[in-house]
Amino acid sequence: MAENExxxxxxxxxxxxxxxxxxxxKELEAxxxxxxxxxxxxxxxxxxxxxxxxxxxxxxTRVEVLIRKEGKLTPEPFRPEKPEK
Numbered sequence: 001m002a003e004n005e006x007x008x009x010x011x012x013x014x015x016x017x018x019x020x021x022x023x024x025x026k027e028l029e030a031x032x033x034x035x036x037x038x039x040x041x042x043x044x045x046x047x048x049x050x051x052x053x054x055x056x057x058x059x060x061t062r063v064e065v066l067i068r069k070e071g072k073l074t075p076e077p078f079r080p081e082k083p084e085k
Contacts, residue, residue: 014055021048 024045065076
């Protein structure tokens with residue numbers, strides 16, 4: 001992880017954020033926490049969730065599907081199909 005300019009915290013990888021988020025959820029589910037600790041964990045979990053969401057959105061914009069048009073492969077943005085209910 002490289003540090004950002006100006007001494008900002010390094011950006012955590014998606015995998016490390018997800019691992020930490022899982023630990024936060026397990027600790028919250030275990031119970032027996034003080035209100036203050038529960039709030040700290042909830043806040044940390046929400047931050048991790050937002051970081052993961054942003055990284056997934058960034059990855060989605062980078063994914064392209066190659067479509068064959070007129071004998072040539074043309075990259076197009078990936079648009080997943082919406083599941084039908």
